[in-house]
Amino acid sequence: MRICIYGAGAIGGYLGVEFMRAGADVSLIARGAHLAAMRQNGLKLLIGDEERVVHPRCTDDPRELGEQDFIIISLKAHSITGVIEQMQPLLGPRTRIVTAVNGIPYWYFYKHGGRLEGSTLESIDRGGRQWRELGPERAIGCVVYPATEIEAPGVIRHVYGNNFPLGEPSGEITSDVTSLSELFTAAGMKAPVLERIRDEIWLKLWGNVCFNPISALTHATLDVICTDPATRALSKAIMLESQAIAESLGVKFRVDVERRIEGARKVGAHKTSMLQDLERGRPVEIDPLITVVQEMGRMTGIATPALDAVLALVAQRSRIAGLYDGAAVADAKSLAVA
Numbered sequence: 001m002r003i004c005i006y007g008a009g010a011i012g013g014y015l016g017v018e019f020m021r022a023g024a025d026v027s028l029i030a031r032g033a034h035l036a037a038m039r040q041n042g043l044k045l046l047i048g049d050e051e052r053v054v055h056p057r058c059t060d061d062p063r064e065l066g067e068q069d070f071i072i073i074s075l076k077a078h079s080i081t082g083v084i085e086q087m088q089p090l091l092g093p094r095t096r097i098v099t100a101v102n103g104i105p106y107w108y109f110y111k112h113g114g115r116l117e118g119s120t121l122e123s124i125d126r127g128g129r130q131w132r133e134l135g136p137e138r139a140i141g142c143v144v145y146p147a148t149e150i151e152a153p154g155v156i157r158h159v160y161g162n163n164f165p166l167g168e169p170s171g172e173i174t175s176d177v178t179s180l181s182e183l184f185t186a187a188g189m190k191a192p193v194l195e196r197i198r199d200e201i202w203l204k205l206w207g208n209v210c211f212n213p214i215s216a217l218t219h220a221t222l223d224v225i226c227t228d229p230a231t232r233a234l235s236k237a238i239m240l241e242s243q244a245i246a247e248s249l250g251v252k253f254r255v256d257v258e259r260r261i262e263g264a265r266k267v268g269a270h271k272t273s274m275l276q277d278l279e280r281g282r283p284v285e286i287d288p289l290i291t292v293v294q295e296m297g298r299m300t301g302i303a304t305p306a307l308d309a310v311l312a313l314v315a316q317r318s319r320i321a322g323l324y325d326g327a328a329v330a331d332a333k334s335l336a337v338a
């Protein structure tokens with residue numbers, strides 16, 4: 001089984017080390033100083049009080065690798081469209097693409113059923129290029145629950161968690177998704193195969209859609225956002241808008257909003273990835289986490305006033321910092337008069 005991790009940063013690097021230790025045939029795609037360090041010294045994972053070092057096959061040129069059985073995309077979700085062409089040499093007729101990213105993936109309405117079956121999402125997949133050129137039929141959904149970070153080039157720090165729920169868009173339990181789950185398990189992680197992967201995608205996104213932009217705007221950590229009455233209320237308002245959209249699309253939430261907020265509060269003084277990206281001057285993942293929910297609100301006729309306000313602010317904040325040039329601000333103009 002040939003596996004390629006496309007974007008072997010914090011999450012992909014963690015997977016790469018653990019897959020290699022499990023004896024998998026894995027190649028990593030990375031770039032810049034991080035790739036150079038991996039080539040020179042190997043890839044190091046700091047986990048608990050252990051250091052795990054592997055020497056992976058790694059490159060910035062997918063043409064060196066050829067066709068793969070599984071491509072695990074662990075890029076920031078806004079980077080996927082930019083690598084569609086480079087990804088082509090990795091694709092064979094049976095290659096599966098695992099979207100190990102936060103937010104709504106390009107394949108969301110594939111085998112979804114209902115009136116939106118086959119729809120593409122302009123905010124994350126402009127012109128439907130991911131849908132057409134990667135193919136929704138290749139996709140396997142994945143929710144990323146762990147937290148990890150690149151501590152230095154070639155060095156990944158594991159912060160918490162090892163759960164990566166997986167699922168086919170159709171909900172079928174295929175041999176592909178089962179083998180993938182076995183690989184994660186052999187590598188010491190949890191990867192339950194779910195028949196309703198979209199429910200799990202929304203459960204994770206429920207937090208990202210509100211805590212991430214509020215943290216980027218206020219610089220507050222999760223415990224503070226979830227404790228301060230005003231930011232807690234704002235989070236809840238955005239979550240309820242998002243829940244209405246998701247439920248209108250058939251999603252079932254297995255916890256209620258208060259319990260989800262409490263879960264985030266208990267994570268503690270943690271900076272969300274959006275705040276970390278803003279502080280480090282890295283592009284922020286606004287469209288896959290927030291603009292897309294607004295777009296789905298428009299598709300389902302559900303108003304999102306709290307989300308719209310926070311999105312406008314975080315998009316402007318990030319644009320001014322030179323870290324965002326995505327869909328939100330341009331589209332908000334037409335949305336406002338819609």
Ligand SMILES: NC(=O)C1=CN([C@@H]2O[C@H](COP(=O)(O)OP(=O)(O)OC[C@H]3O[C@@H](n4cnc5c(N)ncnc54)[C@H](OP(=O)(O)O)[C@@H]3O)[C@@H](O)[C@H]2O)C=CC1
Nearest residue numbers: 007009010011030031074075076077101102144146147148
């Ligand atoms: N880290 C975490 O704790 C969590 C992350 N997630 C989600 O997982 C996904 C991945 O996040 P994360 O691992 O943190 O992101 P990272 O930025 O750490 O990893 C992505 C890596 O891909 C590299 N990359 C980008 N473009 C290319 C390219 N064209 N060719 C080769 N390499 C490329 C990046 O390099 P460069 O730095 O040069 O851009 C970076 O090293 C995101 O959707 C995130 O929201 C979800 C839960 C927790």
Ligand SMILES: CC(C)(CO)C(=O)C(=O)O
Nearest residue numbers: 207208211212272273274
């Ligand atoms: C910490 C958490 C759960 C916040 O929603 C997250 O996923 C992120 O930072 O992107």
